[in-house]
Amino acid sequence: MKELTSAEIRSMFLKFFESKGHSIEPSKSLVPVDDPTLLWINSGVATLKKYFDGSVVPANRRITNAQKSIRTNDIENVGHTARHHTLFEMMGNFSIGDYFKEDAIPWAWELLTSPEWYAMDPEKLYVTVYPEDTEAKEIWLKTGVPASHIFDVADNFWDIGQGPSGPDSEIFYDRGEAFLDIPADDPENYPGGENERYLEIWNIVFSQFNHTPEDTYEELPHKNIDTGMGLERVVSVFQNAKTNFETDLFMPIIKKAEELGDGVKYGDSPITDISFKVIADHARAVTFAISDSALPSNEGRGYVIRRLLRRAVLHGRKLGINGAFLTQLVPVVGHIMESYYPEVLANAEYIESVVLAEEKRFNETLSDGLKMLNDVIAEVKASDSDVIDGKVAFKLYDTYGFPYELTEEYADDEGLKVDRDGFDAEMQAQRERARAARSDAKSMGVQNPLLTDLHTESKYVGWTTEIVADAQLADIIVDNELADTVAAGQTADVIFNETPFYAEMGGQVADRGQILTLAGEVVAEVTDVQKAPNGQHIHSLNVLADMKKGEHYQLVVDHKFHELVSKNHTATHMLDQALRNILGGHTSQAGSLVTPDYLRFDFSYNGAVPAEKLDEIEALVNEKIAEALPISWIETDIESAKKLGAVAVFTEKYGEKVRVVSIGDFNAEFDGGTHANNTSELGLFKIVSESGIGAGIRRIEAVTANVAFKLTKEHENQLAQIANAVKAPQLKDAPEKVLALQAQIKELERQVTSLEAKIANSAAANIFNDVKTFGAHSAIISQVEVSGMEQLRAIADQWKENASSDVLVLIAKTGEDKVNLIVAMSKPAIATGIKSGDLIKAVAPLVGGNGGGRPDLAQAGGSNPAGIADALAAAASWLNEH
Numbered sequence: 001m002k003e004l005t006s007a008e009i010r011s012m013f014l015k016f017f018e019s020k021g022h023s024i025e026p027s028k029s030l031v032p033v034d035d036p037t038l039l040w041i042n043s044g045v046a047t048l049k050k051y052f053d054g055s056v057v058p059a060n061r062r063i064t065n066a067q068k069s070i071r072t073n074d075i076e077n078v079g080h081t082a083r084h085h086t087l088f089e090m091m092g093n094f095s096i097g098d099y100f101k102e103d104a105i106p107w108a109w110e111l112l113t114s115p116e117w118y119a120m121d122p123e124k125l126y127v128t129v130y131p132e133d134t135e136a137k138e139i140w141l142k143t144g145v146p147a148s149h150i151f152d153v154a155d156n157f158w159d160i161g162q163g164p165s166g167p168d169s170e171i172f173y174d175r176g177e178a179f180l181d182i183p184a185d186d187p188e189n190y191p192g193g194e195n196e197r198y199l200e201i202w203n204i205v206f207s208q209f210n211h212t213p214e215d216t217y218e219e220l221p222h223k224n225i226d227t228g229m230g231l232e233r234v235v236s237v238f239q240n241a242k243t244n245f246e247t248d249l250f251m252p253i254i255k256k257a258e259e260l261g262d263g264v265k266y267g268d269s270p271i272t273d274i275s276f277k278v279i280a281d282h283a284r285a286v287t288f289a290i291s292d293s294a295l296p297s298n299e300g301r302g303y304v305i306r307r308l309l310r311r312a313v314l315h316g317r318k319l320g321i322n323g324a325f326l327t328q329l330v331p332v333v334g335h336i337m338e339s340y341y342p343e344v345l346a347n348a349e350y351i352e353s354v355v356l357a358e359e360k361r362f363n364e365t366l367s368d369g370l371k372m373l374n375d376v377i378a379e380v381k382a383s384d385s386d387v388i389d390g391k392v393a394f395k396l397y398d399t400y401g402f403p404y405e406l407t408e409e410y411a412d413d414e415g416l417k418v419d420r421d422g423f424d425a426e427m428q429a430q431r432e433r434a435r436a437a438r439s440d441a442k443s444m445g446v447q448n449p450l451l452t453d454l455h456t457e458s459k460y461v462g463w464t465t466e467i468v469a470d471a472q473l474a475d476i477i478v479d480n481e482l483a484d485t486v487a488a489g490q491t492a493d494v495i496f497n498e499t500p501f502y503a504e505m506g507g508q509v510a511d512r513g514q515i516l517t518l519a520g521e522v523v524a525e526v527t528d529v530q531k532a533p534n535g536q537h538i539h540s541l542n543v544l545a546d547m548k549k550g551e552h553y554q555l556v557v558d559h560k561f562h563e564l565v566s567k568n569h570t571a572t573h574m575l576d577q578a579l580r581n582i583l584g585g586h587t588s589q590a591g592s593l594v595t596p597d598y599l600r601f602d603f604s605y606n607g608a609v610p611a612e613k614l615d616e617i618e619a620l621v622n623e624k625i626a627e628a629l630p631i632s633w634i635e636t637d638i639e640s641a642k643k644l645g646a647v648a649v650f651t652e653k654y655g656e657k658v659r660v661v662s663i664g665d666f667n668a669e670f671d672g673g674t675h676a677n678n679t680s681e682l683g684l685f686k687i688v689s690e691s692g693i694g695a696g697i698r699r700i701e702a703v704t705a706n707v708a709f710k711l712t713k714e715h716e717n718q719l720a721q722i723a724n725a726v727k728a729p730q731l732k733d734a735p736e737k738v739l740a741l742q743a744q745i746k747e748l749e750r751q752v753t754s755l756e757a758k759i760a761n762s763a764a765a766n767i768f769n770d771v772k773t774f775g776a777h778s779a780i781i782s783q784v785e786v787s788g789m790e791q792l793r794a795i796a797d798q799w800k801e802n803a804s805s806d807v808l809v810l811i812a813k814t815g816e817d818k819v820n821l822i823v824a825m826s827k828p829a830i831a832t833g834i835k836s837g838d839l840i841k842a843v844a845p846l847v848g849g850n851g852g853g854r855p856d857l858a859q860a861g862g863s864n865p866a867g868i869a870d871a872l873a874a875a876a877s878w879l880n881e882h
Contacts, residue, residue: 001120006235006249007339010066010091012118013229016111017064017093020103025065027089027341029292031301039301040070040289044090045226051096052164052207052224061098066091066231066340068288072304075311076409079277082196082243086308087285089231097222101206104225105139108171108204118238124174125149126191126198130156130167131750136206140169153192154750158205161801164220165211171202173237178610187742201237202229245277249336253280256332262320275315282312283329290351291344296358309355310362311406317370324359327352369400373407377414386415390422397423450480451532458536459498462674463633463659467511467557470518471496476549477538484549492543495536500557503529503537507592508569508673513557515541520554523547564596564705566674567682570631570663571621571704572599574679576647577667578620579603582613594673598688598703605698609690614700621685628680629664633671636660646670684708767795768804774879777829779807781875783868786812789859792822796857799824809839809875811847811868819847819862821871830855834882842878846871 004012014024028047032038041047044067050056051063067090077084095104112120127145129137131152140150159165172191180197182189191198207224209217232244241247245254254266254276266276286309289301296306309326316325330352334345344351376392388411396402408418456474475495476483486492504510510529514522524547528540547553572592579587583605591602609617635657636644646660646668661671663679676682686708688701703711719731726737767782774781780799786792792810799808806829814820821844823836836858844851844860846867851860 001238002118004118004238006231006247006336009118009235009238010089010231010340013091013111014064014066016117017062017107020062020093020107021060022062022064022093023058023060025063025067027066027068030068030070030289031292031294039304040072041067042069042071043067044069044092044228045094048094048096051094052226058096061096063094063096064092065094068341070285070289070304072308075307075405076412078281079274079315082245083230083233083236085232085244085281085285087281087288091229091231091234092227093225094227095225097224100208100223100225101136101139104204104206104227105136105169106143108202108227109140109143109145112171112202120173120237126151126172126174128153128156128170128172128192130154130169131754133167133169133206136167136169149191151191152750154754155192158207159211161798162211162213164207164209164224165217166206166208166223168203168205170200171204172198173201175199175237178608179242181608184611185738185742187746199233199237201234203227245280250277250280250284252336253283253329253332256329257316257319257321257325260316260319260321260325260328264319272319275318278315279312279319279326279329282308283326284333286312286326286355287330287333287344287351288341290354291341291347295354306358307405309358310402311409313359313362313366314370314406314410317366323363324356326359327356330355365400369396369402372396372400373402373410377411377416380416381414386417388416388418390419390424391426393418393423394426398426450477450482451534451538454495454532454536455534456495456536457497458495460500460502460537461498462500462502462511462557467500467513467559467562469498469500469555470552471498471555472552473547473549476547486541486543486547488543488545490543492541492547493538494541494547495532495538496553496555499529499537499539499555501526501529501537501539501555502557502562502674503531505531506672507572508594509565509596511557511565512561513555515539515547516554516556518552518554521545523553526555561596562674563676564707565594567676567704568596568599569594569673570675570679571682571685571702572601573661573663573667573669573671573675574621574624574685575599575601575617575700575702576603576669577663578617579605581620582616583609597707598701600699600701602693602699608692609698609700614687614690618685618687624663624666625679625682625685627664628678629666630678631661631663631675633659633661633675641670644668681705684712686711767810768799768802771805774807774876775882776832777807777834777879777882778805779809779876779879780805781807781809781872783811783813783872786814788812788814789820789822789861792820792859796822796824800826807834807839807879809843809872811871813865813868817863817865819849819865819868821847821849821851821860821862823853823858823875825856827856832882834879839875839878843871843874846874 018024025047028041030041032041032046035049038046044065045052046069047067048063051058068087069090070087072086074084075086078086093107111117112125113122122144126149127140128151129140131154137150141147156168156170157165158168170192175197177197180189180195182195186195188194189197205226207226208220210220211217232247232249235247235249236244239247244250257276257279258265264272266273286305289305294301294305296302296309298306312326331345331348334348338345373396376388380386380388388407393404393407396407397404404418404423411418454475458474461469473494474497476486477493478486478490501511501513502508511526513526515524515526516522523545524541524543526539527542530538532538572594576589588604589602590604593600638658641658641660644660647670658670659672660668661675662668683705686703688703688711690698690700693699719734722738723731723734726734726741728734728737767780767784770782771778771780784792784795786795792812795810796808803826806826808824811819811821821840823840825834825836835855837852837855840851840853840858840860844862847862848864848867849860849862852858
């Protein structure tokens with residue numbers, strides 16, 4: 001595959017189809033012309049509708065374009081996913097009754113794989129076809145795509161209800177195992193499944209049927225081709241980017257935003273990365289929209305621009321960017337897109353002036369608004385509620401210029417909701433101007449003064465003695481007061497003049513054990529050991545017999561507990577070294593936990609550790625265990641320790657003297673914990689899991705010794721059970737048997753999905769003809785026979801496309817004691833003051849349920865199918881009353 005810029009990828013696409021006789025249509029304005037059905041141009045075909053519906057015959061029936069588009073139905077997802085954008089470019093080739101599958105398929109393959117063009121590795125490309133479209137499959141095979149790279153997918157049928165429809169083929173690029181975000185044996189691990197490994201880069205729609213009002217499919221007299229390749233997505237493939245944002249389309253904007261902030265860098269954390277992505281995406285959308293003459297306002301397209309701009313400003317604040325800054329991103333966007341959209345730079349001065357005026361207007365009140373919102377969020381979290389008052393949301397809108405959606409998004413980030421009904425009520429009521437609520441002052445936590453002032457001499461002797469020591473009881477603390485004695489049955493914290501008990505430190509848990517009299521009588525159980533502010537080891541005791549300050553006692557550490565913890569601590573050092581050896585020296589420790597049962601090690605690494613690398617790491621540790629390396633330690637100064645090659649966790653603070661633990665010639669580290677004497681004592685090392693816990697931070701959990709042997713035996717027994725369940729004659733045959741069963745299940749699921757879709761379509765066809773009038777509203781109120789909410793939503797989508805009535809109410813019995821309901825309303829219906837959520841709340845209790853949703857769509861579940869008839873009647877009555 002060639003190394004190409006986004007500009008080169010776009011240019012090559014257009015030139016390729018120009019060489020195939022296509023006319024290049026320029027990217028049209030984002031503001032639709034003579035199309036009141038669209039708020040924005042939202043796809044590559046949107047500007048060509050006049051050709052496809054036959055109202056205009058093009059001079060050339062072969063067309064190609066790279067069309068800028070805006071979609072705003074899921075703005076809140078931008079920044080949270082790898083590929084959601086408000087502004088994007090869709091590249092496509094179109095045939096208006098000219099060529100069809102026999103040309104479209106080979107041309108697609110030629111563009112993708114030919115050395116003259118994209119030069120992608122054919123082995124990395126996969127295609128999906130509609131199972132009944134055997135013609136397309138045969139053409140793919142003839143084109144040179146192996147059968148193993150062609151998948152039947154029942155969803156590969158483009159259909160929006162009445163009108164043109166047809167099967168499609170999607171083309172996927174295999175980005176490799178490193179991108180796999182699900183287990184390798186997951187049923188979704190295939191091209192077309194829900195995974196990140198196989199990325200869809202192109203969709204070719206074979207528009208060959210007319211979906212009739214009678215829900216039949218008739219062959220079109222002039223078949224069409226409509227394809228779509230998202231530029232942002234395919235650029236991420238060429239530039240080997242984890243998401244669309246790490247490409248030359250977005251990174252210059254992100255880098256500029258980094259310069260404007262307070263030192264936060266992209267990649268520092270998932271939270272700040274979201275803000276960078278939102279800013280980069282919205283800066284592009286706002287720049288292009290204003291370039292195409294759309295302006296910020298309180299309605300329609302203008303409201304979208306205002307919302308995007310203000311959302312970007314708020315995310316700028318999260319990065320420490322204060323004041324107007326989006327104006328500085330406008331020329332960055334212009335330079336990125338200059339090769340195909342020179343008008344952006346040409347209009348830069350104008351765009352910047354519009355953006356600046358809008359930013360200034362918003363920034364004038366933003367600081368106070370953010371303080372109010374943050375105070376409210378803190379107060380709600382401190383209470384028993386999880387809902388922000390609608391009056392507060394209204395004040396943010398009315399006084400501070402926060403669109404309701406921004407408040408909702410901020411709340412959602414904190415796990416809260418916003419009272420929409422209360423907000424709407426305030427919109428209609430007298431506006432009140434209350435000042436931002438003040439948050440309660442919180443005092444800082446302070447150290448316990450008793451411990452802070454305690455300077456008793458105490459020495460840890462665990463390095464040089466056995467785990468038993470005779471010591472004098474120096475201090476007794478009961479109920480945070482110094483005492484001379486402590487009675488049986490009490491709990492106490494005590495300090496001895498010396499101790500073999502290790503205090504919790506550096507991720508290693510504290511020792512456990514007993515306190516005995518010199519005569520051998522057990523007087524206390526040691527449940528925990530912590531370091532006091534002045535360094536003493538404070539032992540938490542369950543006292544079994546009276547103890548007295550100044551007396552001598554025998555301190556006995558639980559040998560087995562101590563030994564298991566020590567082995568796991570040694571294993572963490574070996575794991576740390578193995579990670580550096582195999583993944584590279586750039587990995588570094590980010591935290592650890594060492595217990596008797598398992599160890600946990602956090603480290604810096606970009607992306608999941610591949611399974612084969614984990615195997616190598618595990619094998620290397622076990623190799624060193626088998627070599628029986630001696631473990632030793634010395635105490636020295638920091639500089640001498642560094643000369644020995646010892647590794648330090650430099651987020652930790654060290655004193656003048658440090659302890660360096662060496663594991664043969666394999667590893668040397670600064671360390672204050674306990675260890676085995678020889679690696680052979682670990683017996684076996686087994687990695688249990690590897691996962692991500694933050695941006696660039698991975699976590700490995702592992703076990704050693706008997707726990708590892710036990711886990712291995714459990715896995716062996718589990719595999720034997722699986723082999724027996726799938727009737728595999730030998731353990732080695734079990735995986736093949738499981739794969740065969742998975743394939744069978746997948747096929748059955750495909751058949752079920754296909755049948756459910758047909759049932760839903762059939763149900764829709766019947767009910768859409770049964771429109772009745774209730775009060776001032778036309779409505780479809782019906783019980784339908786479908787299997788679940790997904791099918792109800794599919795019918796609701798068809799209803800919306802068809803605009804069959806003002807209101808849709810559907811109820812289905814989907815189980816012995818299960819009911820699903822859905823309510824949808826058109827914009828004209830909502831304008832009269834009714835909402836889907838209100839209606840569903842009125843009828844759901846009659847079927848033993850509850851629910852809610854947006855004004856245009858609400859859904860609910862219930863447990864009383866016997867109430868369906870009453871619920872349908874209640875819906876009709878409610879509409880008559882409203």
